[in-house]
Amino acid sequence: MSNDWKFERRRQRLVQLLRDKGIEDERVLAAVGRVPRHLFVDEALIARAYLDEALPIGLDQTISQPFTVAYQTQFAMSGLAEGARVLEIGTGSGYQAAVLCELGVDLYSVERLEPLYRRTRDLLRSLGYRLRTRCGDGTQGWPAFAPYDAIIVTAGAMSIPDALLQQLRAPEADPDTGASTPGGVLVIPVGGSEGQTMKRIVRTGPNSFETEEMDEFRFVPLIPGQ
Ligand code: SAH
Numbered sequence: 034m035s036n037d038w039k040f041e042r043r044r045q046r047l048v049q050l051l052r053d054k055g056i057e058d059e060r061v062l063a064a065v066g067r068v069p070r071h072l073f074v075d076e077a078l079i080a081r082a083y084l085d086e087a088l089p090i091g092l093d094q095t096i097s098q099p100f101t102v103a104y105q106t107q108f109a110m111s112g113l114a115e116g117a118r119v120l121e122i123g124t125g126s127g128y129q130a131a132v133l134c135e136l137g138v139d140l141y142s143v144e145r146l147e148p149l150y151r152r153t154r155d156l157l158r159s160l161g162y163r164l165r166t167r168c169g170d171g172t173q174g175w176p177a178f179a180p181y182d183a184i185i186v187t188a189g190a191m192s193i194p195d196a197l198l199q200q201l202r203a204p205e206a207d208p209d210t211g212a213s214t215p216g217g218v219l220v221i222p223v224g225g226s227e228g229q230t231m232k233r234i235v236r237t238g239p240n241s242f243e244t245e246e247m248d249e250f251r252f253v254p255l256i257p258g259q
Pocket of ligand 1: 092127144187
């Protein structure tokens with residue numbers, strides 16, 4: 034039995050598990066079903082790659098649990114189509130970035146740790162994923178390519194960085210129909226080291242935002258500065 038086939042079967046079982054746990058967006062499930070997660074973990078951990086758990090990736094960081102990746106992606110992408118401009122903070126292993134690329138978004142991703150940034154940039158490139166990556170402090174966002182339709186933060190924040198709110202797309206009225214396009218959405222886990230509450234914040238105007246609080250998670254910390 035070839036390894037590819039073995040991994041394909043495990044991946045489809047993972048997709049079914051995510052479905053059972055409540056992930057409903059078929060686009061997200063299909064994307065998880067295509068990304069070879071075993072290539073994003075250390076070789077010693079390959080046997081665990083398709084279990085629904087976070088795993089160490091070195092430098093005290095982790096590859097997020099598949100459920101968490103699917104959950105954040107689903108909430109960021111609701112109402113968005115292919116070609117939407119998305120910013121990820123915390124590239125880490127690159128797994129979340131690969132899932133977003135599979136959804137056909139125009140992706141930008143920032144990682145603070147230089148060695149991780151380099152390794153992951155090369156891995157994503159070798160797998161054929163096209164996105165822009167940068168090494169820097171993601172709490173500042175990535176102003177050069179703003180505004181974004183969605184921003185996903187994959188590390189736990191003590192508070193919501195204002196730069197990220199400012200880089201969300203503001204809603205705009207369509208001159209022909211008068212209907213307004215939706216504002217950008219920020220999906221960010223907020224809280225201390227004991228755990229964080231996932232928040233979904235939608236920009237409703239130049240200076241107005243609507244916040245929805247969702248489930249509890251536990252992420253590695255979002256560390257401001259470099
Ligand atoms: N999305 C990743 C999750 C990695 S864990 C994945 O799918 O594997 C979170 C990552 O956020 C870590 O790599 C950590 O170094 C990074 N990080 C923490 N603070 C950051 C900051 N201020 N700017 C950018 N990245 C940051």
